[in-house]
Amino acid sequence: MSASTRWSDLGPRFGVGALIAAVGLICLWLGGLAFLALTVLISGVIVWELVRMLDPEAPAVALACASGVALLIADLLPTGYALPLVLAPIFVGIGQLKRHRATFSIFTLMIVLAGFGMYSIREEYGPTWMLWMALVVIATDVMGYFAGRFLGGPKMWPRISPKKTWSGTIAGWLGAVVVAIVFLQITDANGQLIGLAVALSMASQLGDIAESAIKRRAQVKDSSSLLPGHGGLFDRFDGMLGASVFLLMTAAIIDFPPGTVTGF
Template identity: 65%
Template sequence: MPEKAASRRSRWADLGPRLGVGAVIAIVGLFVVWIGGVIFALMMVGICSVMVWELVRMLDPKAPAVALAATAGAALAILLALPSGYGLPLLIAPIFIGISQLTQRRTVYSLFTLMILLAGFGMFFLRAQFGWPWLMWLALVVIASDVCGYFVGRFVGGPKMWPRVSPKKTWSGTIAGWIGAVIVALLFIWTTPASGQLVGISVALAMAAQLGDIAESAVKRRAGVKDSSSLLPGHGGLFDRFDGMLGASVFFLLIEPVVSFPSYALPN
């Protein structure tokens, strides 16, 4: 019995810091999404820069992580300031620079740096194209998926989905994340003119967010680290916190032209 009690305590040991830091991130992030404009663009640039810094440190500690992060951040900032057609090459340019600087794991660096910059661009595009409520929707789908998955996975447990890569991720938590996305979708259908197709889109985005989490876990396993950094108590680094948004944002960019996503812009 004492061993079971200790196991339960260790299972929830990170709950306090995780909830506190997560709440601050969510409140500040959603507030900046609502404000939009230059402040939102700067937040996107800052988050993406830090994620590239964390990525490089994991993949190749000898590579100039700060310089590569600054290059990626500058490229994204210029891209967001220019008409997209002129700035799109800047999504790719930091990858070529990084390839010349890393001595190992260049392919992983290339794929994830492209995803990070695409995610930053995708969230800015969603905010500009459809207004702040729909970027809120994307963020809430990811948050609901993460929160429901965390608590149900810890409470219910059960079979692991991919224990070698993500030992804490269970099928119960994964499915709970999909249910959380359905709840967010139903709330938006109730409060906006969105159609029922938003349910399927939201679940697909939750799945993409979970795949982003798994992909980042695979990188950490390969690099032999527990967290991408120690910037956020209870969460690790920004890469650990925003890996779900990474997957969801990139997936949204891919599906937006081909699904019946609301094409009207709500008041912003």
């Protein structure tokens, strides 16, 4: 592969990635309805992409809207009342899809939980820790991308994700460590933040691999063509889905943020 071919997607990836990051950071900082709207929109679009990949004849728009509305209402209710709504879109989809229902169920649960988790983390812990999680995922992706292109080496799982290398995977973990060290200097968190950052990085990579498995099954290159250089929103946010679901499930167990009394 020539150097020009290897880096041919860098321009579009950088431009679209910068735009997504800017919108995301603004909504993250504003919080409230702005961040709620962002998480609901992203989750709904990803469900639309998922359905189109799994069963093109299924009503993707209707299922995306159902997921978005359920998530919107769930975010505004106390958690105990919200949980049935998180699961409700799955049962709607089971009645509409003719194939790949199990895959749809698992990934729709992950998508809606991730949207619910991101909004919950922002509301409970403030912008600092939501930003930390986002930067861990971004560092994992960026370090993995450049290390994989520069260093290459053995593939991690070539049948599922042909471009993912072990060098890029490990570089992603190191990027997460750097982010954690920076936040150790500006917050009251203790050293356990480093281990948590690496775990989030791993969860992010598993989200990426899981989405790659869906695309292999559907025999498509990208989840959609919405984002030049990135494919679809699922392609862009697969890592964030894995990380946010992981943090949502473990925050109570690890007393998040580690070493602090409350987030800020």
